[in-house]
Amino acid sequence: MLRYITTRIVSSLFILWVISVLVFALMNILPGDPAAGILGVEATPELIEATKRRLGLDKPLPERYGRWIWNALQGDLGTSLIGEVSINQYFERRVPATMQLGILSLIVVIAIAIPVGVLSALRPGSKKEVGASTLMIVGNSIPEFLTGIALVIVLGLEFGWFPIFGYVPFWEDPAENMKHMALPVIAVSLTATTLLMRQTRSAMINVLTDDYIRTARAKGLRERIVIVRHGLRNALIPIVTVFGFQAGLIFSGAVITETVFSIPGMGRLFVEAVVQERDYAVTQNVTMFFAVSVILVNLLIDLSYPFLDPRIRMGAEASE
Amino acid sequence: MSERSYWQRMRRRSMSRRSLLRASARAGVGAAGLALVGCGGDDDDDQPAAAEAQQQDQPQQQAMQQQDADQQAMQQQQQEQQAAVAQAEQQEQQQQAAQATGGPRRGGTLQHSWFEDPQGGFDPHIGITGGDALGYWVHIYDRLLGFDDQARVIPMLASAIEIPDDVTYLFTMREGAIFQDGAPVDANAVQLNMERIRDVKDLAGGTRNRGGIQYADFFEATDDATWKLVNGEPFGPTLAFFQQFPGTGLLISPEHFDTAVTNPVGAGHLKHVVHEPGERWVGERWDGYWDNDNVHLDGFVQNIIPDQNTAWNAFLNGDIDIDAPTGGVNSDLQAELEADGMKVIRGTAQTWTQTWFNLNPNAPTGDLPFNAFRDPRMRHAYNRALDRQAINEVAWEGLGAPSRAPVSVESWALAKDANYYPGHDLQVAHELMDAAGYGDGIEGIHLSYIAEFQTVVTEPVNSQMRNAGMEMEYIKGTEAEIIPRLLATQDWTIGTLSWESPFDPDPVLRPSFEGLQNWMYGSPEGGPRTGRASTADYPNDQVLANLNATEQLVWDAAVPASQDDRVPLYEKVWEAEEEHMWFPYIAQWPANWVAQPHVENFEIIPFFGFPKGMSFKGIWFNNV
Numbered sequence: 027m028l029r030y031i032t033t034r035i036v037s038s039l040f041i042l043w044v045i046s047v048l049v050f051a052l053m054n055i056l057p058g059d060p061a062a063g064i065l066g067v068e069a070t071p072e073l074i075e076a077t078k079r080r081l082g083l084d085k086p087l088p089e090r091y092g093r094w095i096w097n098a099l100q101g102d103l104g105t106s107l108i109g110e111v112s113i114n115q116y117f118e119r120r121v122p123a124t125m126q127l128g129i130l131s132l133i134v135v136i137a138i139a140i141p142v143g144v145l146s147a148l149r150p151g152s153k154k155e156v157g158a159s160t161l162m163i164v165g166n167s168i169p170e171f172l173t174g175i176a177l178v179i180v181l182g183l184e185f186g187w188f189p190i191f192g193y194v195p196f197w198e199d200p201a202e203n204m205k206h207m208a209l210p211v212i213a214v215s216l217t218a219t220t221l222l223m224r225q226t227r228s229a230m231i232n233v234l235t236d237d238y239i240r241t242a243r244a245k246g247l248r249e250r251i252v253i254v255r256h257g258l259r260n261a262l263i264p265i266v267t268v269f270g271f272q273a274g275l276i277f278s279g280a281v282i283t284e285t286v287f288s289i290p291g292m293g294r295l296f297v298e299a300v301v302q303e304r305d306y307a308v309t310q311n312v313t314m315f316f317a318v319s320v321i322l323v324n325l326l327i328d329l330s331y332p333f334l335d336p337r338i339r340m341g342a343e344a345s346e
Numbered sequence: 347m348s349e350r351s352y353w354q355r356m357r358r359r360s361m362s363r364r365s366l367l368r369a370s371a372r373a374g375v376g377a378a379g380l381a382l383v384g385c386g387g388d389d390d391d392d393q394p395a396a397a398e399a400q401q402q403d404q405p406q407q408q409a410m411q412q413q414d415a416d417q418q419a420m421q422q423q424q425q426e427q428q429a430a431v432a433q434a435e436q437q438e439q440q441q442q443a444a445q446a447t448g449g450p451r452r453g454g455t456l457q458h459s460w461f462e463d464p465q466g467g468f469d470p471h472i473g474i475t476g477g478d479a480l481g482y483w484v485h486i487y488d489r490l491l492g493f494d495d496q497a498r499v500i501p502m503l504a505s506a507i508e509i510p511d512d513v514t515y516l517f518t519m520r521e522g523a524i525f526q527d528g529a530p531v532d533a534n535a536v537q538l539n540m541e542r543i544r545d546v547k548d549l550a551g552g553t554r555n556r557g558g559i560q561y562a563d564f565f566e567a568t569d570d571a572t573w574k575l576v577n578g579e580p581f582g583p584t585l586a587f588f589q590q591f592p593g594t595g596l597l598i599s600p601e602h603f604d605t606a607v608t609n610p611v612g613a614g615h616l617k618h619v620v621h622e623p624g625e626r627w628v629g630e631r632w633d634g635y636w637d638n639d640n641v642h643l644d645g646f647v648q649n650i651i652p653d654q655n656t657a658w659n660a661f662l663n664g665d666i667d668i669d670a671p672t673g674g675v676n677s678d679l680q681a682e683l684e685a686d687g688m689k690v691i692r693g694t695a696q697t698w699t700q701t702w703f704n705l706n707p708n709a710p711t712g713d714l715p716f717n718a719f720r721d722p723r724m725r726h727a728y729n730r731a732l733d734r735q736a737i738n739e740v741a742w743e744g745l746g747a748p749s750r751a752p753v754s755v756e757s758w759a760l761a762k763d764a765n766y767y768p769g770h771d772l773q774v775a776h777e778l779m780d781a782a783g784y785g786d787g788i789e790g791i792h793l794s795y796i797a798e799f800q801t802v803v804t805e806p807v808n809s810q811m812r813n814a815g816m817e818m819e820y821i822k823g824t825e826a827e828i829i830p831r832l833l834a835t836q837d838w839t840i841g842t843l844s845w846e847s848p849f850d851p852d853p854v855l856r857p858s859f860e861g862l863q864n865w866m867y868g869s870p871e872g873g874p875r876t877g878r879a880s881t882a883d884y885p886n887d888q889v890l891a892n893l894n895a896t897e898q899l900v901w902d903a904a905v906p907a908s909q910d911d912r913v914p915l916y917e918k919v920w921e922a923e924e925e926h927m928w929f930p931y932i933a934q935w936p937a938n939w940v941a942q943p944h945v946e947n948f949e950i951i952p953f954f955g956f957p958k959g960m961s962f963k964g965i966w967f968n969n970v
Contacts, residue, residue, distance in 0.1 A: 191651055
């Protein structure tokens with residue numbers, strides 16, 4: 027078991043390292059001089075060189091990479107090329123917004139997708155099941171930004187139930203925070219729920235045809251126990267796998283939602299750094315944030331497998 | 347927010363909603379495509395035949411020029427009269443409104459939206475974008491001079507300006523004006539600011555910040571009250587640079603030079619309170635401001651909303667007090683908004699559409715169709731063939747303006763007849779083409795453009811040119827798409843539709859132009875380059891020199907009114923640009939602004955196109 031966990035962690039770290047090398051390399055082989063980009067077309071070659079020296083851009087690539095990674099491991103993400111602001115400051119303010127959006131969305135996704143998926147599997151082809159599936163498919167078909175705009179118009183402007191832009195940190199005003207997060211969370215989760223719901227339905231249908239389910243019913247167990255403890259638990263592996271995939275998409279896809287709802291999160295920071303400011307230092311750190319988020323989620327998913335399925339745990343222990 | 351529901355308003359203006367969404371899509375494309383395709387072109391060496399023909403037809407040219415000047419003067423007079431009438435009506439309405447509401451009241455916090463944080467921070471001497479100036483600096487910093495609704499010079503921190511000769515400017519500092527930290531705004535502070543602008547190492551703003559002192563021989567504080575600037579040679583636009591945004595002379599308190607990026611201290615009407623990146627900037631009224639009697643609001647919040655649709659929805663929801671809807675305000679939307687009590691003003695923006703031709707003599711040789719425009723008669727013919735008012739009507743329901751020289755004659759020290767506006771006359775166009783030897787027309791000219799929203803102008807221009815016998819094809823695409831095609835056909839692009847004034851060094855245009863130059867002339871290794879070239883590895887010094895020389899010639903053309911050889915601006919520019927570039931202006935874009943019912947004294951400066959120059963000074967709320 028320990029070996030299983032260790033292997034997963036080491037492979038995740040290796041993937042992270044590979045991504046960091048790729049990200050750093052891409053940022054530095056892109057055409058264009060970051061110093062010239064900062065200074066504008068009026069800059070003289072001397073000024074560009076001086077700026078490069080000041081920002082450390084004249085150092086060899088391996089040295090710059092090493093310094094970046096070493097400092098990052100100690101919690102120092104460096105300074106932005108534009109305005110020379112500490113990148114840590116950006117993260118301190120923006121990460122909570124993105125994390126909250128992602129986590130709340132995932133909670134909503136789980137709360138809707140799994141029960142609806144299970145109920146759909148229990149009554150396949152019924153009117154309710156068809157209706158729920160249709161709604162989910164429609165929700166998934168509409169692009170996230172359109173869903174967001176529609177929510178703004180209907181729930182924000184027409185009914186005035188929710189604010190339509192901005193963000194209030196949770197620790198400043200929890201109630202206002204929740205009001206501001208409501209529409210973005212709905213927009214994100216509406217799109218993400220369908221896939222998980224359909225995966226749940228499919229997995230449950232497969233499981234419910236197994237012999238042990240019939241045995242459990244034959245033993246006289248209550249239907250709820252049969253479905254949840256025997257059925258759902260055995261169907262969880264593919265459900266959790268898809269959930270991990272969705273989580274990665276939600277975190278990395280925050281760009282659109284944060285832009286539409288004007289939430290100061292990591293997605294918007296990425297757009298600003300890339301499109302508006304061409305700030306390579308911020309861009310590579312934000313990219314690594316998304317990479318770490320996705321890999322972390324998948325690592326947690328991998329580590330959960332032995333606990334969800336004893337066969338995997340026993341197999342891991344046996345190999346040790 | 348109005349009692350009538352949002353849906354009711356949307357249903358009633360379904361057409362305008364579609365146009366709004368379409369305009370939003372255009373804005374999205376436009377924002378992503380801000381890097382223009384440069385224009386370029388190559389050219390033969392000078393054509394002796396054309397020059398000779400040009401000399402022989404000089405009397406005819408002069409006669410036509412006189413005719414043009416007369417017509418232009420008459421048109422200008424009519425336009426000025428119309429503008430004066432409109433202004434008088436607007437002032438009367440405002441006075442009536444003020445009387446009805448009891449006059450300006452102090453109080454309230456104006457909620458506005460801006461699409462981005464200040465990219466370079468709050469230091470106007472090292473910031474790089476106009477967005478920083480308009481969104482943030484204009485509230486915190488005052489400058490030496492301002493402009494009124496006719497773009498004329500008005501005093502600000504300099505209470506008077508004296509120009510004893512062509513090169514000397516004496517600024518008298520306003521008595522009693524202080525910075526927000528209490529330091530005096532005197533000539534010594536100006537001197538320190540100008541020295542910093544001249545000397546600061548990371549001056550990314552370039553000419554835009556240094557413009558007013560770029561030709562300075564020296565400047566000094568002759569005493570506490572007088573700051574003196576002496577140019578090495580006459581430079582007409584000197585005062586314009588001290589007026590404009592961001593311009594030269596946004597004054598920072600010298601004690602706070604080092605911290606201005608994050609903690610700005612200026613002499614403007616708002617003090618910096620807090621900047622929450624990605625969320626908002628907050629400023630509050632500062633009671634030590636020299637013009638405090640004209641500041642009525644308690645504070646200002648710049649909400650950072652990158653998506654224009656969201657900003658517009660926020661305005662409709664009442665969260666934002668003033669907004670400029672993407673795509674403008676057509677008559678349907680205006681009627682809807684005014685029925686809800688909103689205030690709508692329509693004016694022109696500081697954005698022009700122009701065609702930009704490169705007539706560089708150092709371009710590769712070849713008998714190419716656009717060589718015809720090296721003949722001034724063909725350039726005249728092009729201008730005559732353009733019906734600018736018709737384009738304005740087609741593109742923007744007439745809300746823009748047929749484009750004249752995009753500068754104020756007073757600010758740029760130009761002669762009155764510098765605002766040359768050739769009127770539409772197809773017959774004259776044909777006569778000019780005949781005289782130039784192109785009576786059968788010309789064809790095969792390609793102009794490039796990159797943004798879909800530019801088609802509102804490209805299509806009517808293309809149609810008009812075809813009527814005149816000038817077959818032009820507009821090619822849409824990115825630089826990477828268009829250039830290889832043009833290289834393959836040996837048909838160099840000669841122009842692009844732009845939307846900025848050439849008198850304002852435009853960091854958007856320049857990289858594109860340089861990039862195209864590099865494509866055209868090849869890399870040091872030979873052959874076309876891929877991607878956009880940087881200034882550092884610019885391969886063709888001669889082209890760069892020509893480009894810089896062209897800009898120099900353009901500046902030189904704007905000579906002070908005291909010089910004797912006063913000619914219309916475009917003529918002067920054409921003569922200077924005969925070897926280089928030519929950019930006839932087509933139209934000035936509309937600027938439409940809307941405000942909530944409680945906003946009073948809501949007016950825009952026509953030349954600048956923004957409310958109160960974007961400072962919102964003078965605005966007050968009638969519900970406090």
